[in-house]
Amino acid sequence: MPELPEMETYQVFLSHNVLNKPITDVEINREKSINKPVSEFILHVKGKTVIQVRRRAKHLIFELSSGQSLLLHLMLGGWMFLGNEENAPDRTKQVILSFGDLKLYFIGLRLGYLHLLTSDELDKELADLGPEPFEMKLDDFEERMNKKKGALKPILVNQKFMAGIGNCYSDEICFEARLNPFEKASNLNEEQTKSLFSAIKPVLTKAIEAGGYMDNPMYEGDKKTGGFNDNMLVYEREGKNCFRCGTKIERVESSSTKSFFCPNCQKSC
């Protein structure tokens, strides 16, 4: 659910708020969220500081003063809240990292996880990810896209092809590029491949600027997070009018993934 823009928002926010503060307490309420026995995990995390928060694809990496890292993936429905015992949301918190009175709550980690890794293990874990969309070059994108035969949507959400795009933003990107998400990559001409590439960064940038499409606030009084919910052009807009041509947006489900698109102006090739 959280995709690149949402994780980027968390990265910036946490970089401003938790760096270089000692982790005074660690609470694990769901052992499956971590990758070590609870006592070992706590031993290696408690008392350390977070010296850097990085993002890679949909992951967040908390670099600890010990040299180890915490690798976070929120998967479906996971989110974080930075606050204290008074203003924390009334939800199940799978993991809590305390920085004195300030607490970072990890909520909704069902398939999501927070893994303690050495830098070698971290590299291994992230090795298969494709390029970051913001660092991608057109010729590289074209070259790899031209080898692809399948539909655009599965390619865009494939983390090995390009890292950080999920269900929501792939639909928005296809709309922006006026391409049908089910179109086969092999049918794209050069101009269409270019317009697909050109759609990626602006869609993500706009989403980041608007606060992403998350449901939950990052801190008490947070009004910005989720601001992109109202800026979506096709995602979750089934039956509503296309902002470009007025045609009703369609929703198609295939292999348990829903896709939204305008059947008129996202023409097949």
Place this chain on the structure above:
DNA sequence: AGGGCAACCCGGACGC
């Protein structure tokens, strides 16, 4: 290679 699909997991929304 790519499409299809099951499994993973459980909080919380919803219905009665």
Place this chain on the structure above:
DNA sequence: TGCGTCCGGGTTGCCC
């Protein structure tokens, strides 16, 4: 209010 049911959805891995 209270209990049972079921959905969501990124990722992996397996099969064809």
